[in-house]
Every structure is written in C-alpha cells, then in structure tokens.
Amino acid sequence: MEVPPYRRTGIVELGELARLGLLPPERRLRRGPVAVLECPEMIPCNICVPYCPTKSIRMERLIDLPAVDWETCTGCGMCVAVCPGLAAFVVDLSKEDYDYVTVPHEFLPVPRVGDEVVLLSRRGERVGRGTVIRVWERNRTHVVTVRVPKGLGMEVRAVWVER
Amino acid sequence: MRREVTVVCRCNDVTREDILKAIEMGIDDFELLRKYLRLGFGPCQGRSCVMIAARIFARAKGKSVEEVLSNYRVRPPIVPVPAKYFARGLKP
Amino acid sequence: MTFRRGRRLTFTFEGSPLEAYEGETVAVALYAAGVSVLSWSSGLGRPRGLFCMIGKCSSCFMVVNGVPNVKTCREPVREGLAVERQRGWVPPADAAELGEVETRELETDLLVVGGGPAGLSAALEAAQQGLDVLVVDEHLRLGGQLLKQTHKFFGSVELFGGLRGFQIAGEYLKKLESNGRVRVLTQSAVYGAFRGGLVGVVGRDAHYVVKPRAVVGTPGASERYLDFANNDLPGVVGAGGVQTVMNELGVKPGERALVVGSGNVGLIISYQLLQAGVAVEAVVEILPEVGGWFVHAAKVRRYGIPILLRHTLKAVYGTEKVEEAEVVEVDEGFNPVPGSEKRFKVDLVLLAVGLEPDARLFAQCGAVMRWSPDLGGLVPLRTPGLETSVRNLYVAGDASGIEEATTAIIEGRVAALSAVSKLTEGSRAGRAAEEAERLNRFLWEEYRASPLLARARRGKQSVTVSEEEMEKVRALSPPPVSFG
Numbered sequence: 074m075e076v077p078p079y080r081r082t083g084i085v086e087l088g089e090l091a092r093l094g095l096l097p098p099e100r101r102l103r104r105g106p107v108a109v110l111e112c113p114e115m116i117p118c119n120i121c122v123p124y125c126p127t128k129s130i131r132m133e134r135l136i137d138l139p140a141v142d143w144e145t146c147t148g149c150g151m152c153v154a155v156c157p158g159l160a161a162f163v164v165d166l167s168k169e170d171y172d173y174v175t176v177p178h179e180f181l182p183v184p185r186v187g188d189e190v191v192l193l194s195r196r197g198e199r200v201g202r203g204t205v206i207r208v209w210e211r212n213r214t215h216v217v218t219v220r221v222p223k224g225l226g227m228e229v230r231a232v233w234v235e236r
Numbered sequence: 237m238r239r240e241v242t243v244v245c246r247c248n249d250v251t252r253e254d255i256l257k258a259i260e261m262g263i264d265d266f267e268l269l270r271k272y273l274r275l276g277f278g279p280c281q282g283r284s285c286v287m288i289a290a291r292i293f294a295r296a297k298g299k300s301v302e303e304v305l306s307n308y309r310v311r312p313p314i315v316p317v318p319a320k321y322f323a324r325g326l327k328p
Numbered sequence: 329m330t331f332r333r334g335r336r337l338t339f340t341f342e343g344s345p346l347e348a349y350e351g352e353t354v355a356v357a358l359y360a361a362g363v364s365v366l367s368w369s370s371g372l373g374r375p376r377g378l379f380c381m382i383g384k385c386s387s388c389f390m391v392v393n394g395v396p397n398v399k400t401c402r403e404p405v406r407e408g409l410a411v412e413r414q415r416g417w418v419p420p421a422d423a424a425e426l427g428e429v430e431t432r433e434l435e436t437d438l439l440v441v442g443g444g445p446a447g448l449s450a451a452l453e454a455a456q457q458g459l460d461v462l463v464v465d466e467h468l469r470l471g472g473q474l475l476k477q478t479h480k481f482f483g484s485v486e487l488f489g490g491l492r493g494f495q496i497a498g499e500y501l502k503k504l505e506s507n508g509r510v511r512v513l514t515q516s517a518v519y520g521a522f523r524g525g526l527v528g529v530v531g532r533d534a535h536y537v538v539k540p541r542a543v544v545g546t547p548g549a550s551e552r553y554l555d556f557a558n559n560d561l562p563g564v565v566g567a568g569g570v571q572t573v574m575n576e577l578g579v580k581p582g583e584r585a586l587v588v589g590s591g592n593v594g595l596i597i598s599y600q601l602l603q604a605g606v607a608v609e610a611v612v613e614i615l616p617e618v619g620g621w622f623v624h625a626a627k628v629r630r631y632g633i634p635i636l637l638r639h640t641l642k643a644v645y646g647t648e649k650v651e652e653a654e655v656v657e658v659d660e661g662f663n664p665v666p667g668s669e670k671r672f673k674v675d676l677v678l679l680a681v682g683l684e685p686d687a688r689l690f691a692q693c694g695a696v697m698r699w700s701p702d703l704g705g706l707v708p709l710r711t712p713g714l715e716t717s718v719r720n721l722y723v724a725g726d727a728s729g730i731e732e733a734t735t736a737i738i739e740g741r742v743a744a745l746s747a748v749s750k751l752t753e754g755s756r757a758g759r760a761a762e763e764a765e766r767l768n769r770f771l772w773e774e775y776r777a778s779p780l781l782a783r784a785r786r787g788k789q790s791v792t793v794s795e796e797e798m799e800k801v802r803a804l805s806p807p808p809v810s811f812g
Contacts, residue, residue, distance in 0.1 A: 080617045083625030083635055114622050115778045117734070118482035120489040135484060136778040155490050157480035158623030180603055197632030212480070212492070231630040240643065241372065243560040244553075246379070247386045247417070249371030252555055278417070279386040279397065287684050287705060288553045302699035305706065310691035312520025312528070315466075316397075321429050321535050 077113070084195045085111050087227060097143045106148025106165040106173065110139045111230075112158060121152040121161060150175045150218070154211040163218070164226045172226030173206070178215040184208060184234050192221055193231040200228055244292065245285035247278020252292055259296050266293050266304045279316040333578065339409040352577055353468075354400035354411055355381070355388045360579045364562040364649040366390055366400065370416035375648050377562025381569030382473075383466050384550050384686075387560075390414050401572075402515065404468060431535045436462040436511070438747055439527060439540035441518050441689060444472020445733045446546035446725025448500040449740035454544075455509040457748040457760055462538065463504075464513045464529055470504075471497030472548060474733065476571040478603075479596055483734050493733065494575075518547075521693045521721075525811040541812050542720040542747040545690060546740060549683035549704070549726035554588065557643035563650030567597045567680035574604050582676030586653045587611045588641050592620035592732075594680030598628045601678075609672045611635045612655055614662060621780055642669065644677055653677050683730045690727070693718045694807035702787030703729025709791055711798050712768055713746030714739060719802075720811035722747060729791065731784040738771050751812075 079085040090096040090111060097107045108129075110121065115136040122130050122139070129146040130139050152161035153175050163175035184190050188205045203225075207218040221229050242252040250273045263269050266289075275289050276282025286308070287301075294304045334350030341358060348357035355366065355378055365375040366388050379387040383402045392398040393410050396418035400411070438454045440447045443465035451461045463470065477493020488496045504510045515532040522528065527543065529536035551566040553559070563582070567589070573581045585606050587598045590613035598608045611628065616637055618625045625635065642656045642664065657668035683704055690708040691697055695716040697706050707729045708716040715722050722743035725736035745764035749757045776785040793801065 076617050079622050079626075081637060083618055083622065083629035085622065085626065111626065112623065114780055116482050116621060116623070116780060117775045117778045118489055119484050120482070123485055124490075134777070135774055155480075157482045157490055158621070159627050160623045193630050193632065195626065195630050197630050212490070212495075214480070230626075233631070240557040241374075241560075242555045242557055243369075243374075244555065246369070246376065246560055249369045249374070279389070280384060281688070283384045283550045283686065283688075284380070284553050288555060292555065301701075305699065308691075308706075310688045312522070312692055313530075314688045314692050315517040315519050315530065317519050317530050320427055321530060 079113060085113055089113060093138060094140065095138065097141070101143040102164065102166045105167045106163050106175075107143060108141055108146050108148060108152050109162045109164055110141060110152065110156070110160060111162065112139055112156075112160045116158065118157060120155050120157060124151050124155045126151055148175075150216050153177050154209075154214055154216045159214075162230060166226045170223060171220045172223055173218060174203075174221055174226055174229045175207075175216060175218040176229070176231055178217045178232060179213065180234070182234050182236070183210075183215050184217055184232060188234065190219060190232040190234050192219070192225065192229045193233055194228050195230050200225055203229070203232065205232070244289050245273070245275050245278060247280050247285070248274045250275055250285065250289075255289060255292050256296060259293070264297065265307075266290060267307050267309075269293060281314055281316065337405065337407040339405055339407065339411060341411050342413065348405045350405075352405050354390070354392065354398075354403045354405045354409065356401075356573055356577045356579055357405045358400070358411070359573060359581075365413065366562075367414040368416065369560070373415070374560055375562055376560060377649065378565055378569055378573070380551060380566050381572040391418070402466065402468070429533070429535050431537060434462060434536055434538045435540075436460050436538060437541045437751060438462070438744070439464065439538055439543045440546065441543060442472065442546040442548055442725070442727075443467070443470035443512070443514075444546060444548050444725060444736065445474055445496070446548075446727075446736040446740035446743075447472065447544070448474075448497065448504070449737040450544040450546060450722075450724055450744040451510055452500060452503055452507070453741045453744035454748060455504070455507045457745070457752070457756065459509065459748060459751065461510045462513065462540070463510060464516050464518055466515065466517045468514060470501060470512060470514065473568060473571075476568070476575040477733070478575045478600060481734060487734050487737070496733075496737075518689060521689070521809050523809060525809065541751055542722065543811055544722045544724060544740070544743045544747065545727060546723075546725040546736070547686045547689055547727045549730055550686050551679065552682040552684055554641065554679050554681050556641050558645065561644050561646055561650050562648065563646065563675055564644060564677045564679065567593050567678045570676070570678055571597060571600065575600060580604050580606065582606055582674075584609055584672075584674040585676040585678060586641075586655070586672050586674045587678045587680060589613065589680035589682065590619045590625070590635055590637075591680060591682065592624055593683075594678070595620040595624035595628055597678055597680055598633055599624070599631075602628070602631055602633070606676065608633045609674055610655070612639045612641060613637050614640045614658060640664070641677070650675055650677055683726060685727045685729060687723075687727050690716055690718070690721065690723060693721055693809045694805075695721065696801050696805050696807075698791045700729060700787045700791055702783050703791065707791055709793060709798070709801065711795050712792055713749075713764055713795075714743040715746060715798070717798060717801050717805065718807040718809055718811070720747070720750065721809075729784065729787050731781070731788070735771065735775065735781075735784070738767055738775070742767050742771070
C-alpha cells in the first residue's frame with residue numbers, strides 16, 4: 074500500500090484534504106466562517122460529533138473520517154476546542170481586507186485580545202504577523218481567533234506569542 | 237573524555253563489546269550468556285537489558301530473537317526484594 | 329499547564345542543604361536542584377542519572393539516611409532526609425540490623441497487579457460487580473502512566489475521549505474511593521506467585537502473602553533501550569521518565585532536546601517539551617515514514633520541529649552529562665551513511681523507541697508465552713476473555729501486547745468481567761459474560777477496525793485462542809501455579 078505523503082512530512086496538502094472530503098467548497102469558504110477538520114486518518118474518535126452545537130458533523134462508525142455539513146456549520150469553533158488531535162480549525166475568507174483563522178493553543182503565555190502574534194504555517198514557517206481578536210478556553214485548550222493578511226487563511230495553522 | 241562504551245546492562249555494566257567477546261569465545265546459548273555476564277541478575281531484574289541483549293545476540297548469531305529467547309526462564313523474585321524481607325525467610 | 333506544589337522542605341545532599349517540595353521524589357528534587365549525577369556505576373565507574381523514572385531500572389539508586397540501594401525515583405522527599413551518591417552496587421548491611429518485616433496474610437476475590445489504565449478499569453468493573461478487589465501498585469499513587477499524560481485522549485464520550493490522561497485517572501480514583509470493595513496497596517510490588525495460588529507482595533512496610541481467587545495482571549510495559557555510544561550518560565532519558573519529571577512533578581527537564589523515535593510517544597513528548605519551554609532540535613526516525621499518527625506529527629511540525637526520517641542516533645558526548653548528540657543518516661538496509669553525521673548541542677536526549685510488554689509475571693507463573701514483534705515482544709497466550717493458560721490469571725493492557733490506553737481500559741473491563749463470570753453464579757455470571765462479549769465485539773469489530781491499529785490487531789489475533797484450544801494447551805503444558 075502506498076504511503077500518503079503526509080505520513081512522511083507531517084503536513085497535509087489542500088489537495089489531499091479535498092480528496093478526502095475534508096475541504097469546504099470554494100463557494101462556502103467565501104461565505105463566512107467554516108470548520109476545516111484536518112483529520113485524514115481513521116482515528117477511532119468522534120468527540121467532535123456530540124459537541125457540535127449545530128449537529129453538523131457526522132460519523133457512521135467511530136473510525137470514520139468526520140463529514141461536515143458545510144451548509145449548517147456556523148464556524149463557532151467548538152470542534153477546535155474539543156478535538157483531541159488539535160486538528161480542527163475555523164477559517165473565514167469572506168472579508169475583503171483580511172482573512173480570519175481560529176486555532177487551538179496550549180502554550181504559555183496565553184494570547185490576549187489585541188496582541189500581535191507570529192503566524193505559523195503547517196510547516197512551522199513564520200508566514201507573517203496577525204492580531205488576536207478573540208480568545209476562549211475549554212479544558213485548558215485555548216481557542217484563538219486571529220486576523221491574518223488576506224490570502225493566508227488556508228496557510229496559518231498556529232500562533233506563537235513572542236516573549 | 238571518558239572511553240566510549242555502549243552499555244547494555246546498566247546494573248552490572250555489561251557492554252555490547254562484552255557480549256560480542258563472549259560470542260567470540262564460543263558462547264552460543266543465550267541463557268549461558270546471561271549467566272556468564274550476569275545479564276538480568278542486577279536489581280532491575282532484566283527489565284532494561286534482556287531484550288536489547290537478545291537482539292544483539294540474535295544479530296551476531298544470525299538467529300531470530302524468538303529463537304534466542306526460547307529457553308529464557310523467569311524466576312521469582314521478579315522485582316528486587318530488600319534483604320529485611322528475608323530476615324525470617326519468605327513464607328510462600 | 330499549571331502545577332500546585334506542596335509545602336517547602338529542606339533535605340541534605342552530600343551534607344549540603346537543598347530545598348524541595350512535599351510530594352516530589354528524591355530523584356526529582358535533586359534534578360530540579362541541578363544534580364545530574366546520582367550514582368557511579370558498579371563496574372566501570374561511569375556517572376549515572378535519571379533514566380526510567382518509573383522504578384524499573386537501577387540508575388537512581390542512592391544512599392538515603394544511611395541505607396544504600398534506595399530507588400530514589402520512588403522515594404518521597406522528606407524534611408531532614410540525608411541523601412548521598414552511591415559508588416557502585418553497595419551490599420546491604422546485616423539483615424538483622426535492618427530489622428524484620430511483618431508478614432500479613434490477605435484474602436481477596438480479585439487481585440489486580442498494577443494500577444494503570446487497565447488495572448483501574450478492571451478493579452472498578454469487578455468491584456461494581458460485587459467482587460472484593462485488592463490493587464497492588466509500585467508507585468506512590470494509582471494511575472500508572474495516565475498520571476503524566478497531559479494531552480487529550482481520542483475516543484468517544486463513553487471512552488473518556490476529550491479528557492486528558494490525568495483527568496481519566498482522576499475519574500477512576502474518585503469512583504474507586506467511593507466503592508467500599510476496593511483495597512489498595514501503593515509502593516508495593518508483586519515479586520512472584522507460588523504453588524497453592526499464593527502471591528508475594530513487597531509492601532512499603534510489610535510483606536504480604538495474598539490468596540486471591542483470581543488475578544488480573546496489568547503490569548504494563550518497559551521502555552525500549554537503544555545501543556549507541558555513551559548511551560548511559562546522564563541526560564539520556566526514557567521518554568516516559570521525562571514525562572514524569574515534567575508533567576507529573578512540574579520540573580523543566582532541560583534546555584535543548586533531541587527526541588529519538590517518531591511514534592506517538594516521541595511526537596507527544598516533543599509537543600510537551602515545547603509546552604514546558606524546552607527547545608526541541610529534531611525528532612529522529614530510522615524508518616522512511618513517521619511512526620505515529622498524522623495529527624500528532626502535524627502538531628509538532630507546525631511549531632517548527634523537524635522530523636528527520638531515515639536517521640538514527642550514533643553517539644552522545646559529554647563528561648558528566650550530555651552536551652552533544654550525533655545523528656547519522658541510514659541507507660535502505662539501515663546502515664549508517666558515512667559522512668552524513670550531524671551534531672546537535674543538546675542537554676537532553678529522549679529515547680522513544682518503543683515499548684516492550686512487561687510480561688514477566690505471566691512467564692514466572694508458567695503461562696504459555698508467544699513472541700510477537702507486532703506486540704513488542706513476549707506476551708502470554710490468552711482466550712478471548714483474556715484468561716492465560718494459568719487458570720484464573722488474566723492479562724490486560726500493554727502487558728498483553730503494546731497498544732494504547734483506551735484499548736487497555738477496555739481490556740481491563742473484559743478481563744474483570746470474565747473473572748466475574750467464573751467466580752459468581754446465576755444471572756450475575758451470565759450478564760457479566762454477555763457484557764464481556766459485547767465489549768469484545770466493539771473492540772475487535774469497531775475500534776480495532778481502524779487501519780491505525782491494524783498491526784496491534786494482527787498481533788493480538790495471533791496470540792488469542794478459543795477456550796477449547798486453550799484447554800488443549802493446558803493439557804500439553806500444565807502450569808505449575810494456578811489460582812482459585
């Protein structure tokens with residue numbers, strides 16, 4: 074069996090996410106915040122399903138990949154907070170001037186609203202700086218929404234607070 | 237700089253060289269090797285060394301680890317027991 | 329993560345006073361104070377520091393209040409304790425001088441050996457089904473390796489998914505405490521089982537001889553050691569050992585680290601090191617692909633930690649502790665590629681190169697063992713109800729073959745329910761057998777259907793035989809010990 078490239082790199086490409094049905098369609102991405110679950114392997118886990126307040130994530134079996142109903146998903150970020158794999162994100166590409174990304178954060182210091190933070194890509198590259206616009210917490214995972222330069226919405230997957 | 241060694245058994249300071257030398261001397265049975273080098277006879281009771289020694293032995297002798305371990309016996313005590321517990325002799 | 333520390337106290341190390349916090353072990357208190365050498369080895373006089381941190385190796389043996397060979401990773405630090413380094417293996421003083429230890433006899437329906445995820449779930453299930461349970465564990469408190477797992481677990485709500493490991497242990501402890509049927513012996517270890525179905529336990533202050541009607545063995549696993557030059561230098565530590573220091577006791581383990589092995593343990597520890605403020609230079613993996621699950625790899629990659637595939641650790645250097653690590657690329661046959669060496673200035677090298685089942689209890693009882701590379705080593709042959717060829721001796725958790733904590737929890741329940749079905753009668757026995765079957769169906773047909781668990785599934789299939797087959801095995805290799 075062929076080894077998928079993400080098993081060599083630890084980085085999943087957008088094409089791979091699309092092939093697995095994990096990428097919201099272009100039209101939906103332009104309409105407002107929506108969940109992107111970067112969960113390409115059949116992990117026996119369904120925690121995002123019961124916690125989704127709009128019941129927008131479905132899994133038949135425990136090991137299935139999550140199937141998001143893009144029409145009912147509001148991009149609230151609950152999946153970002155509860156996903157044990159820290160593999161859930163919310164992106165909002167609907168604004169003219171900026172993109173918005175919501176990422177899980179489990180490092181100190183915890184970013185505060187208004188902070189300027191370093192933006193990290195899936196590869197760990199510093200791709201720019203952004204401004205924190207919302208932070209909330211659930212069981213010690215902080216859910217951080219950050220305003221990022223237009224075009225980086227599908228790139229940024231972590232933030233780093235410089236000490 | 238201290239001499240470079242690769243330690244297999246941390247309790248009795250048995251090195252990879254010691255194992256390879258013993259094999260050269262003609263020891264071809266893993267249980268014999270264990271008794272000769274006191275591998276697994278220290279206070280950890282073989283919890284860190286036996287498997288790594290078995291792998292080195294297997295590689296050197298061209299055998300499988302399973303074969304090498306086929307007559308590995310585990311005897312009590314399986315954890316170190318302080319001497320005071322033996323003062324009146326263990327009853328079981 | 330934040331930590332609540334205990335009261336401050338003072339103890340002495342080689343005559344000088346040092347501060348520590350109540351609740352710490354001697355080894356960790358010394359480590360936090362910057363003491364990296366705990367002893368000098370017996371034959372070659374080499375410096376030794378913390379290694380396994382879970383009481384399985386012998387690197388932390390020191391002289392405490394004049395008593396040699398004290399496992400300091402298991403010894404709570406106390407006010408006024410006098411700790412000294414040990415040179416080599418010190419023979420104990422005259423046994424008579426040390427005093428005698430009282431022997432106590434105990435009876436129980438179910439003895440659970442080990443209080444990790446499998447042991448906790450077995451104990452709770454059996455107690456809820458009406459059995460009297462005795463749990464024996466080596467550590468200061470129950471929970472096993474769950475205590476140092478700060479990451480959230482996968483699974484469903486029913487399987488504790490979304491909770492962090494130490495929170496799962498907490499849930500179990502609460503339930504066990506409120507159940508009057510469970511007795512617990514911590515800082516105690518089973519040293520062997522004997523004819524007549526007696527089990528010997530080295531307790532903290534007493535010697536116990538236990539007569540159980542059944543035993544669920546959940547002794548867990550040991551970390552695999554790796555052979556490279558200077559592999560015994562302080563600063564070379566098992567991944568689990570560092571988790572104890574960092575996550576259970578809240579002590580920063582070093583400044584710059586190299587992690588060897590990209591399985592889930594190596595990836596999770598890399599992320600946790602970063603959380604503790606340690607710079608992780610790289611994760612080194614000898615295979616051409618990442619060993620662990622993608623989501624764990626993605627977590628470390630997005631914070632800039634490189635994963636070096638087809639690389640292995642060649643040597644570490646330093647006088648009294650690790651100062652540098654040398655990594656080399658390997659070819660298809662895993663041979664080092666000359667000239668490909670890279671050096672990293674690090675003070676910590678973490679070995680996360682896999683676990684081996686600690687199945688010596690079963691071997692010592694004479695259970696029929698099987699070698700399974702898929703499961704990490706020697707494991708006991710078992711029935712679907714997890715009974716070994718030694719009657720009324722069950723196995724669950726990593727000792728049954730390396731898998732993960734959630735399957736360990738399920739196996740613990742299966743083993744306990746099988747024991748209940750044999751030790752009780754009537755409708756209770758029937759219901760327990762049905763519930764064990766239901767859990768097994770879920771485990772084998774749903775949970776282990778994930779391709780991520782294919783290897784463990786294959787391994788466990790190869791060491792599971794039907795009740796009828798097990799009877800034939802028992803007839804051919806009658807075990808010297810039996811319970812019940």
